[in-house]
Amino acid sequence: MLVWERPEPSDRPAPAPLSRERIVGAAVRLADADGLEAVSLRKVAAALEVGPMRLYGYIATKDELLDLMVDAVYAEIRPAGDGWRQVLHSLAEATRQAAHRHEWFADLIGGRPQLGPHTLAGGEAVVAAMDGVALDVTVPAIAAVNAYVVGAVRREITERRAERATGMDKEQWQAAYGPYLERAFATGRFPALATVVRDGPHLDPDQTFRTGLDFLLDGIGARIPD
Structure with a gap:
């Protein structure tokens, strides 16, 4: 199932709330500041102050993250x-x-x-x-x-x-x-x-x-x- 169709994990108590939207927003900010080389699941997790493994419930690969980032920009077009x-x-x-x-x-x-x-x-x-x-x-x-x-x-x-x-x-x-x-x-x-x-x-x-x-x-x- 593609990332667009795959449901996000259900809400659960956590030190920091998380969603695909928040993950993509953090990745876009990193890329805007320092280019695509600054984007990795580990760096995005650090920017959100969560462990990298938490991101895998929302995004399986970096390629999925890049797809989501591109689509976020298309929302501006x-x-x-x-x-x-x-x-x-x-x-x-x-x-x-x-x-x-x-x-x-x-x-x-x-x-x-x-x-x-x-x-x-x-x-x-x-x-x-x-x-x-x-x-x-x-x-x-x-x-x-x-x-x-x-x-x-x-x-x-x-x-x-x-x-x-x-x-x-x-x-x-x-x-x-x-x-x-x-x-x-x-x-x-x-x-x-x-x-x-x-x-x-x-x-x-x-x-x-x-x-x-x-x-x-x-x-x-x-x-x-x-």
Whole structure:
């Protein structure tokens, strides 16, 4: 029986009350503070001031704990709007914002479908907004938006982590590598890249995300009859 369906132990007198919700909340706080490497059943138990064995009545493995953590974040993602475009846009923006609040979330999405109740509720809202659109458009359209968001947020989170690891923000990194690029472009071997770097738009992360998302939604719209 999957963790979503398995009942929790019945209440009993104990020095510290326990529930899956409390366990997951503690794990999310640990991950938010120090990344997924800070999450283990032992560390979660210590944060809750209980023995590690007490957790096994609620969660059998660390993988179950990670599944519950992901679903807890999906509770923050509430796609809304009038019509398919607004709902898909809302899904993308809300997922990105959740990943910014919980960087570790970006490491756990994009693989096999998440099946927790909050995740399913969000999926239901998105599919319902596509009502009237043929399934052979609906399914790849939703998959394309999810793939775009996963790629975009992973790129942004990787940039954040690089800044922390190197002590250089994006502008400082560009300044450090700028002279090398100028020398490379001066050889004449990379004229197209030189034009993009020198004359192309330099968008901030919000503009980059939303422009790319609009391109994607425009393409989906072209597949949907009026």
